[in-house]
Amino acid sequence: MNNTSARFNDWEYRNIALAVVVQCAHLVNTLANSGRADEAQIKACIDPLQVIDSDSVADVYPDVTRFSNGLSILQKSLDSDGMKEFGEPMKYVLGMSVLQQQLMSVPEMQAAIRLRMQQRDTLYLDCEEQDGEADSNTLAAKSDNYDYAVLAALYQDTISKLTYRIHVKGNVEHLRNQRVAEQIRALLLAGIRSALLWHQLGGRRWHLFFYKRRIRDSVATIRRNLFALH
DSSP states (O other): OOOOGGGOOHHHHHHHHHHHHHHHHHHHHHHHHHSOOOHHHHHHHHGGGGOOSOSSHHHHOSOGGGGHHHHHHHHHHTSHHHHHHTHHHHHHHHHHHHHHHHHHTOHHHHHHHHHHHHHHHHHHHHHHHHTTTSOHHHHHHHHHHHHHHHHHHHHHHTGGGSSOOOOOOSOHHHHTSHHHHHHHHHHHHHHHHHHHHHHHTTOOTTHHHHSHHHHHHHHHHHHHHHHHHO
């Protein structure tokens, strides 16, 4: 794995966490409207959910290059043209920020999510063992589908019980597709997790309105550093 942890300071990691939320939101919007999205980008967003205990932000996001799209969209969305182009995903970003704040006020729900995520690792391995006779490509596809289903169920059993709701807009046919719906819920859960980290690092919703230039400049610096690594 390409570790980029040594390249960023606390302020930059705050904006990296925000970029992950943006990437989740953009993928939700893409899935809702087209029924498909880049699997590598989806996996990049979901993988941090597996990091339950971490000593640093670098443990959560060891390879920041996986969030290049989120960084790019975040940078573009903070100017007037980008606000129009990425208006819907940014609404989801704000919504996930609201949900993470509501989640912080319900410690029982936080504990339930943590427990389910710990149990999920065992369930995930059981799923792979049951499909042990399948070829590697089929096994990977089944495991991914199972992963989305588990995370979607977790979202429905917890986050969906909060008072705030994110209303995802898109093609009704795609939104009714079970796999698409599960991917969307898994991404919303992942986005809320990164929104929580963003908040813990000092991020606030009003920063998106009053710190636009500072965030945009920071993201530009992060992207230049990532480019230099390659």
